[in-house]
Amino acid sequence: MVEPKIENVRKVLVVGAGAMGSQIGLVCALAGYDVAVQDISPEMLDKAKEQLSARLNRNVERDRNSREEADAAFGRMEFTTDLEEAARDADFVIEAAVEKLDVKRDLFARLDRLTPEHAVLATNSSTIESSRIADATGRPDRVCNMHFFNPALVMKCVEVVKNPETSEATVATTVALTERIGKEPVVLNKEVPGFVANRILHALANEAISLYENGVASFEDIDTACRSALGHPMGPFELMDLTGIDVAYYVRNVKYERSGDERDKPARSIVERYERGDLGRKTGKGWYTYDSSGRKVPS
Numbered sequence: 001m002v003e004p005k006i007e008n009v010r011k012v013l014v015v016g017a018g019a020m021g022s023q024i025g026l027v028c029a030l031a032g033y034d035v036a037v038q039d040i041s042p043e044m045l046d047k048a049k050e051q052l053s054a055r056l057n058r059n060v061e062r063d064r065n066s067r068e069e070a071d072a073a074f075g076r077m078e079f080t081t082d083l084e085e086a087a088r089d090a091d092f093v094i095e096a097a098v099e100k101l102d103v104k105r106d107l108f109a110r111l112d113r114l115t116p117e118h119a120v121l122a123t124n125s126s127t128i129e130s131s132r133i134a135d136a137t138g139r140p141d142r143v144c145n146m147h148f149f150n151p152a153l154v155m156k157c158v159e160v161v162k163n164p165e166t167s168e169a170t171v172a173t174t175v176a177l178t179e180r181i182g183k184e185p186v187v188l189n190k191e192v193p194g195f196v197a198n199r200i201l202h203a204l205a206n207e208a209i210s211l212y213e214n215g216v217a218s219f220e221d222i223d224t225a226c227r228s229a230l231g232h233p234m235g236p237f238e239l240m241d242l243t244g245i246d247v248a249y250y251v252r253n254v255k256y257e258r259s260g261d262e263r264d265k266p267a268r269s270i271v272e273r274y275e276r277g278d279l280g281r282k283t284g285k286g287w288y289t290y291d292s293s294g295r296k297v298p299s
């Protein structure tokens with residue numbers, strides 16, 4: 001068995017060119033790595049290319065990158081539908097494909113056959129722990145979660161989550177890569193649903209909803225308390241409107257399906273909004289109401 005080492009990482013393969021994968025690819029390219037972004041959809045690859053190029057142009061206009069840096073980073077990126085070709089010389093894989101267990105298991109089985117033996121196979125999944133994928137490969141010791149936050153170009157935190165078989169060399173390599181691409185690693189020694197940051201966020205949101213449903217305070221005032229007393233950039237209800245009430249609804253249903261605990265079910269006020277189609281900013285109404293330019297309308 002060949003142990004992974006950060007010194008051997010030259011090329012990163014990102015699987016999935018969606019919201020997360022495309023930005024993760026650019027983060028790695030800006031740090032000097034050769035990057036292949038692979039997707040089954042040529043349209044998603046075209047869209048990713050277009051958005052990243054526009055993003056780099058904006059960075060140059062705002063003096064965040066020089067023209068040379070931006071061009072060099074983009075020049076280090078390739079966009080392809082050919083997994084076999086992209087995986088052949090990949091030293092580190094970050095899988096950011098659609099959140100479906102069977103798709104990820106199939107991908108990891110193929111990546112195990114296609115990549116060099118030393119390559120770490122990491123998944124960016126938010127809800128699928130790598131132990132549920134690792135046994136589809138012949139290298140479970142080189143599999144872990146490497147969980148970025150949205151938008152990946154901006155957010156600093158990356159959670160590195162060990163599964164029971166993840167080797168220390170895999171954790172060390174993943175932590176070192178996280179640092180080299182300018183992010184801050186948070187290592188989880190064991191798998192827990194939601195990992196650390198989202199678990200805390202979820203607990204906060206549930207407490208906020210419970211205070212609201214019990215008539216303790218209005219949701220507007222609870223948001224104010226989180227902003228002005230706790231220093232959060234936005235309150236839990238404002239955040240729910242941004243990420244989508246449908247997401248809040250699905251996440252709680254998945255948690256309930258897995259735990260069977262009635263307390264994990266989506267709260268009444270979430271179900272009501274979900275059933276009315278008041279899904280937050282994207283529908284113009286959630287907890288708050290928004291005008292066509294996305295500004296909050298005073299209630």
Ligand SMILES: NC(=O)c1ccc[n+]([C@@H]2O[C@H](COP(=O)([O-])OP(=O)(O)OC[C@H]3O[C@@H](n4cnc5c(N)ncnc54)[C@H](O)[C@@H]3O)[C@@H](O)[C@H]2O)c1
Nearest residue numbers: 016017018019020039040041044096097098124125126150
């Ligand atoms: N969106 C977020 O806020 C966020 C944050 C952290 C982590 N994640 C995780 O990142 C992953 C991707 O999420 P996203 O929001 O970027 O999704 P997305 O829907 O924007 O992109 C998913 C991409 O995967 C591609 N895809 C589907 N099947 C594939 C396959 N077999 N091979 C290659 N590509 C395939 C799709 O064509 C699509 O481009 C998920 O695992 C999710 O849990 C998402």
